[in-house]
Amino acid sequence: MKYHYYPGCSLEYNAAAYHVSTLAIAGALGLELLEIDDWNCCGATEYISLNLAAAYALIARNLAKAAQNKATRQVVAPCSACYLNLRKCDQSMRESPKLDKKINTALAAGGLAYQAGSLAVRHLLDVVVNDVGYAAIAAKVTRPLKGLRIAPYYGCMIVRPDFEKSREVGSGKWRVGSGEWEAVQSGASTSSARLDKSAAGQSGAAGQNTASTSLGRLDKCEYPMTLDILLKNLGAEVVEYPMKAHCCGGHMTQISEKTGFEMIRRLIKGAVEYEADLIVTLCPMCQLNLDGFQGAMNRHFKTKYSMPVLYFTQMIGLALGMNASDLGIGSELVSSRAALAKIGVEAPAAEKPAAAKKASKEALPMPKMPDPTPALPIAKTSDREGGYPTPALPIAKTGDREGGVSPARSAAPEIAKSKE
Amino acid sequence: MAEETRIGVYICHCGTNIAGVVDVGEVSRWAGELPNVILSRDYKFMCSSPGQELIAKDIKAQGLNRVVVASCSPHLHESTFRGACVSGGLNPYLFEMANIREQDSWVTTDKLEATKKAKALVAAAVYRVSYQKPLESLFVPMDPSVLVVGGGVAGVQAALEIANSRRHVYLVEREPSLGGHMAQLDKTFPTLDCSACILTPKMTDVGKHKHVTLFTWSEVESVSGYVGNFTVTIRKRARYIHEELCTGCGICWEKCPKKVLDDVFETGLGYRKAVYTPFPQAVPNIPVIDRPNCTYFIKGTCQACKKFCPTGAIKFDQQDELLTVKVGSIILATGYEVFDARRIPQYGYGRLANVFTSMEFERLTNAAGPTGGKVVLRDGVTTPKSVGIIHCVGSRDVNYNNYCSAICCMQSLKFAHLVQEKLGAQVYEFYIDIRTPAKAYDEFYQRVLKEGAQLIRGRVAEVTNEACLPGEDGKLIIQVEDTLIGKQRRIPVDMVILSVGLQARADAKEVAIKFGISCSVDEWFIEKHPKLDPVATMTDGVFVAGACQGPKDIPSSVAQGSAAAARVMSLIGQGEIEIEAATAVVDDGTCVGCKECIPTCPYQAISFIEYVRKAYINEALCKGCGTCVGACLSKSINLKHFTDDQLVAEMVGAMQTMKLFEAS
Amino acid sequence: MSAVTVQTTVEPLNFFEQVVAATPGESHLEACIQCGTCGGSCPSGADMDHTPRAIFALIKADMKEAVLHSNTPWYCVSCYYCTVRCPQDIHITDIMYTLKRIATQEGMVKNTPREKAKAPNFSQAFITWVENYGRSFELGLMGVHMLRHNPFGAFKIADMGVGLVAKGRMAFTPTRIKEFDSLAAILAKAKELEGSE
Numbered sequence A: 001m002k003y004h005y006y007p008g009c010s011l012e013y014n015a016a017a018y019h020v021s022t023l024a025i026a027g028a029l030g031l032e033l034l035e036i037d038d039w040n041c042c043g044a045t046e047y048i049s050l051n052l053a054a055a056y057a058l059i060a061r062n063l064a065k066a067a068q069n070k071a072t073r074q075v076v077a078p079c080s081a082c083y084l085n086l087r088k089c090d091q092s093m094r095e096s097p098k099l100d101k102k103i104n105t106a107l108a109a110g111g112l113a114y115q116a117g118s119l120a121v122r123h124l125l126d127v128v129v130n131d132v133g134y135a136a137i138a139a140k141v142t143r144p145l146k147g148l149r150i151a152p153y154y155g156c157m158i159v160r161p162d163f164e165k166s167r168e169v170g171s172g173k174w175r176v177g178s179g180e181w182e183a184v185q186s187g188a189s190t191s192s193a194r195l196d197k198s199a200a201g202q203s204g205a206a207g208q209n210t211a212s213t214s215l216g217r218l219d220k221c222e223y224p225m226t227l228d229i230l231l232k233n234l235g236a237e238v239v240e241y242p243m244k245a246h247c248c249g250g251h252m253t254q255i256s257e258k259t260g261f262e263m264i265r266r267l268i269k270g271a272v273e274y275e276a277d278l279i280v281t282l283c284p285m286c287q288l289n290l291d292g293f294q295g296a297m298n299r300h301f302k303t304k305y306s307m308p309v310l311y312f313t314q315m316i317g318l319a320l321g322m323n324a325s326d327l328g329i330g331s332e333l334v335s336s337r338a339a340l341a342k343i344g345v346e347a348p349a350a351e352k353p354a355a356a357k358k359a360s361k362e363a364l365p366m367p368k369m370p371d372p373t374p375a376l377p378i379a380k381t382s383d384r385e386g387g388y389p390t391p392a393l394p395i396a397k398t399g400d401r402e403g404g405v406s407p408a409r410s411a412a413p414e415i416a417k418s419k420e
Numbered sequence B: 001m002a003e004e005t006r007i008g009v010y011i012c013h014c015g016t017n018i019a020g021v022v023d024v025g026e027v028s029r030w031a032g033e034l035p036n037v038i039l040s041r042d043y044k045f046m047c048s049s050p051g052q053e054l055i056a057k058d059i060k061a062q063g064l065n066r067v068v069v070a071s072c073s074p075h076l077h078e079s080t081f082r083g084a085c086v087s088g089g090l091n092p093y094l095f096e097m098a099n100i101r102e103q104d105s106w107v108t109t110d111k112l113e114a115t116k117k118a119k120a121l122v123a124a125a126v127y128r129v130s131y132q133k134p135l136e137s138l139f140v141p142m143d144p145s146v147l148v149v150g151g152g153v154a155g156v157q158a159a160l161e162i163a164n165s166r167r168h169v170y171l172v173e174r175e176p177s178l179g180g181h182m183a184q185l186d187k188t189f190p191t192l193d194c195s196a197c198i199l200t201p202k203m204t205d206v207g208k209h210k211h212v213t214l215f216t217w218s219e220v221e222s223v224s225g226y227v228g229n230f231t232v233t234i235r236k237r238a239r240y241i242h243e244e245l246c247t248g249c250g251i252c253w254e255k256c257p258k259k260v261l262d263d264v265f266e267t268g269l270g271y272r273k274a275v276y277t278p279f280p281q282a283v284p285n286i287p288v289i290d291r292p293n294c295t296y297f298i299k300g301t302c303q304a305c306k307k308f309c310p311t312g313a314i315k316f317d318q319q320d321e322l323l324t325v326k327v328g329s330i331i332l333a334t335g336y337e338v339f340d341a342r343r344i345p346q347y348g349y350g351r352l353a354n355v356f357t358s359m360e361f362e363r364l365t366n367a368a369g370p371t372g373g374k375v376v377l378r379d380g381v382t383t384p385k386s387v388g389i390i391h392c393v394g395s396r397d398v399n400y401n402n403y404c405s406a407i408c409c410m411q412s413l414k415f416a417h418l419v420q421e422k423l424g425a426q427v428y429e430f431y432i433d434i435r436t437p438a439k440a441y442d443e444f445y446q447r448v449l450k451e452g453a454q455l456i457r458g459r460v461a462e463v464t465n466e467a468c469l470p471g472e473d474g475k476l477i478i479q480v481e482d483t484l485i486g487k488q489r490r491i492p493v494d495m496v497i498l499s500v501g502l503q504a505r506a507d508a509k510e511v512a513i514k515f516g517i518s519c520s521v522d523e524w525f526i527e528k529h530p531k532l533d534p535v536a537t538m539t540d541g542v543f544v545a546g547a548c549q550g551p552k553d554i555p556s557s558v559a560q561g562s563a564a565a566a567r568v569m570s571l572i573g574q575g576e577i578e579i580e581a582a583t584a585v586v587d588d589g590t591c592v593g594c595k596e597c598i599p600t601c602p603y604q605a606i607s608f609i610e611y612v613r614k615a616y617i618n619e620a621l622c623k624g625c626g627t628c629v630g631a632c633l634s635k636s637i638n639l640k641h642f643t644d645d646q647l648v649a650e651m652v653g654a655m656q657t658m659k660l661f662e663a664s
Numbered sequence C: 001m002s003a004v005t006v007q008t009t010v011e012p013l014n015f016f017e018q019v020v021a022a023t024p025g026e027s028h029l030e031a032c033i034q035c036g037t038c039g040g041s042c043p044s045g046a047d048m049d050h051t052p053r054a055i056f057a058l059i060k061a062d063m064k065e066a067v068l069h070s071n072t073p074w075y076c077v078s079c080y081y082c083t084v085r086c087p088q089d090i091h092i093t094d095i096m097y098t099l100k101r102i103a104t105q106e107g108m109v110k111n112t113p114r115e116k117a118k119a120p121n122f123s124q125a126f127i128t129w130v131e132n133y134g135r136s137f138e139l140g141l142m143g144v145h146m147l148r149h150n151p152f153g154a155f156k157i158a159d160m161g162v163g164l165v166a167k168g169r170m171a172f173t174p175t176r177i178k179e180f181d182s183l184a185a186i187l188a189k190a191k192e193l194e195g196s197e
């Protein structure tokens, strides 16, 4: 599988570990990454705040450069901000012919051109879970991340905005569901008539090897599961992290420390409360904020948090048995040494945190939720399987609630005697 | 044609609606010169009594045998003018209408152009009308029995009204008992009377009514026929209980060892047995065995119910039955379902234990509910000290249902009252707008305010258990912008109630297709006219009532139930039904018996007569849509009143006029 | 805001139209029902002068100055929570970008107090490196930004900078792309086209 690879500025230095670990696992996963020749900065969230045409022209130059190499039409970006910028630029050009014309006029001044829609822009996580697939990765695991409690952290720009939504609102197709639901559901087998309206081929979060070129939503906007499932497949224990799609603050530390540090604090505090050993992320900006600014944040709030933050590519590498040093591990400011010491150590977890409380007799049952986790080849079912950080109340296993009708309906016998 | 054609043309001013744009005098003058036109007039309001009398008088005095009126849409007044012709002694099918309002004066600003178009439309009608033939309408007898589908409060009301006037009702309900959603509710706004106390008497009345045949645990399998003469097949699902033998003593469900989570009636908060009635006052008071959960059906063992049943009513070998009934009209009262709160992950339902839906709360606070009316948290013991009620969950949102669910503001205020009354807990309500537009509703709102509920204007952003500020630990925090002060607020509470919206039943579309009616984009059944005919549908003889037509409270659902009954009774009172004469006919001489037409008819009106090997169209079923006409390869089907020569003449009329204008 | 009565104009509300026109695609701004979902969801909401919802009310009231002088758009961190949650599908984050652009392009930023100019200056500083090299340059950016706005504050996060440098996560010199001239031409042309129809 070939991809144009857009590393983005962060991966050159600050997030070099992400770059190194991506390249380290690419071969093992069968991904051939062709770095876009002479790529330039995507402008982050800054350029578009100053000049729209210039911002999009800057981004489009990368797409134009990539499109020159016809080996593949897939572009992959590991940085969420880069991914969003590239994708949004392509999308806006497709939707607005006026903008398309402006951008192509500008590109022409530099001897380039880009036909909107000719490339499919995707995040690295998308490629890993949908093109490679959970099962294929799980099959390669030689050092399961057993005993490691991980808080999966998605941040914003990989799950939001929802490109499908705008399209569907526009076409009046939107009313049936947010689509987020289908994404959760696609892992489970059931979906009622009401809920499964969306095109079957949309890249469902949990679906394996769903159409790789589909530019649907990667995961739901509010409570994504893709990374959770991936980490479970690596053998890790994934904590239910309520803050998983909340904002890391972006450049806020530079604008208003008070605002920025508070956003970081919430995220670290959440992971600590859920007794995670480390946070795993998929964006260099998130990593920089959570790891790089953790010390400054601690000083600001007089706290003493020490929560390591690693990239998901590093975790894959570790699970595949690679050396920590080959994966750029060690360049994080909050050391992951203690956390990683747990891997492979067979000793039973000292304290099993938040073990499911036995429900009292009086307890009312919890509403049933679809299990978003597809068959996991190796992952051990944790005591919180499909569960939530609430006391484990009986989660009923019977009936079919979606239809809103009586449970026995589907099972009525076929044969009918006819009177009259 | 032996008889001389004598056409009268009438151009309506429609006040200034038409005359303000079209030069009606000129059109009238010009029409007078068209072939066979004996007289041409323009008049202020043709639809008024003097206007109609004018036509009738002219027919008699001038010997008119064709009439053309150029005015509004036939949808509005075709039947009016046909009536005028009849009172003048003319067959109504010798009348033709030209629409020079909706299709001309309302959509054209240029007066000259509008006048030209009016002339062309009038000429088309004049040319056509010469070819029109007198037709006779068909009358079919009206079957006085009625089918009511859905036994919620709307269906129950409709059934009672009809049965009380001694017409027979077949009431089909999918669940084991009548009652619908109202049976689940605790108290009802705005008067706070106990839901069961006002509903169950009605249910019992229906259950024992000698003019009602009740089919619960049943569904309509198929419908055929037309107004006055529907044939309905009902699937009566096996209860595995002999209905005549069962006395409803309850020993079976007492003895049944299999506990099952009840996620229909108890919304997943309580349990029932594998043999059960959904609630104690169920009508009929006959249980059903839930086959997928029954140990006997799973393993072949147990049979406890059978052993203990004193009358031997348990019949494990019972089968579904298909029953056929004949009715003249149908009322659909299939109600709604509630929005699935799990679709909004940021509100935490299903993830955060103490987030409840409004329906769950109804069961919690209901004395007959799983907690015996104790309002407690999910642990089953703790009483909440503060409760947050979130409005518009899944409603008024392009991401989910883009309409107001109409009842949830009042229902939320009702909850505020109940919580304060029962627990003395602090209540916060989060709303975008408070909608209380009905009798005594706003007064109820005032009352709740006086009782101390805190109303915060802002749509909730998220509910989280992630404590940030002091005092938030162990609580659910409602994060919201208080839009009236323009500031973010975080409100820690013990319990959150999501006032989920109402939405159409998951199978609404299938049901609509089954009964030949249509659904709106939101899948509510569409009424014939939103203001003037709110319970009829575009399909004659099929009516709708209650929340299946749109979100509705109990008073409106009951009112619609009665209204639908009244519409049905007026149909029955007529004794027979007039059927449109413009139907398709097969020409026996040329029909080659290829059967091409048969599958194309959307009303299944075409059958094949084997011994002559020709197609035959049942006039009573044919709606005159003309689909078959196009399908017939040998051109053997003719649509009366829309024959080829009539349509060609109409086009010639219009085109010759346009040509005339081009030339000049 | 203190309680002052604002005289409403009868003139067409130009600012609203300007914002809508400058936002790519359909912003749906006209459909705002003032529900506050955006304001409640915004991670920066607590520190904004006006919540996003209030900003939209101000835009509709044609109170351009109040909008462009507020820190709101600059405090937007592009988390897109508001956008996905808005019940009216209003493209809020995109509108925040539009407001930032209008503020800079119309010189509103210049006469804002120093503290408030922090964000626009940060964007400008970032972009200066990009416009001159084709790549961003974190050390240079931080240096310039810190010196300008918070020379002493720099010490607060100095250990972080040191840490990053020590871990090889910070470059000392910016990299320039090969075909820089072509990029410069593209950007020059694009800037010329900005605002044109």
Ligand SMILES: Cc1cc2nc3c(=O)[nH]c(=O)nc-3n(C[C@H](O)[C@H](O)[C@H](O)COP(=O)(O)OP(=O)(O)OC[C@H]3O[C@@H](n4cnc5c(N)ncnc54)[C@H](O)[C@@H]3O)c2cc1C
Binding pocket: B149, B150, B151, B152, B153, B154, B155, B172, B173, B174, B175, B178, B179, B180, B181, B182, B185, B187, B188, B189, B190, B218, B219, B220, B333, B334, B335, B336, B337, B338, B358, B359, B362, B407, B411, B414, B505, B511, B545, B546, B547, B548, B552, B553, B554, B555, B557
């Ligand atoms: C939480 C909550 C609280 C409420 N509180 C109040 C209140 O206090 N006051 C008030 O006025 N209103 C209240 N309402 C609204 C009230 O529930 C409705 O107005 C009312 O129940 C509508 O009655 P219905 O008969 O139209 O529909 P339903 O009650 O839904 O009944 C429809 C019936 O049709 C059956 N059915 C459906 N499809 C089929 C089929 N295909 N074949 C056969 N049978 C079928 C169903 O099983 C059901 O029995 C509340 C609603 C909710 C959600």
Ligand code: SF4
Binding pocket: B252, B255, B256, B257, B258, B273, B274, B275, B289, B290, B293, B294, B295, B296, B297, B301, B302, B303, B304, B305, B306
């Ligand atoms: S046979 Fe089935 S319904 Fe009867 S008692 Fe046993 S489990 Fe219950």
Ligand code: SF4
Binding pocket: B391, B392, B393, B395, B396, B403, B404, B405, B406, B407, B408, B409, B410, B432, B433, B434, B435, B499, B501
């Ligand atoms: S009735 Fe009230 S709570 Fe329900 S959708 Fe309408 S506004 Fe929202």
Ligand code: SF4
Binding pocket: C031, C032, C033, C034, C035, C036, C037, C038, C039, C052, C053, C056, C082, C085, C086, C087, C088, C089, C090, C092
């Ligand atoms: S969420 Fe949307 S509708 Fe609500 S206030 Fe914000 S912009 Fe307006």
Ligand code: SF4
Binding pocket: C038, C041, C042, C043, C044, C045, C052, C075, C076, C077, C078, C079, C080, C081, C082, C083, C092, C093, C096
């Ligand atoms: S995108 Fe901006 S305005 Fe919207 S919630 Fe996030 S920070 Fe606030």
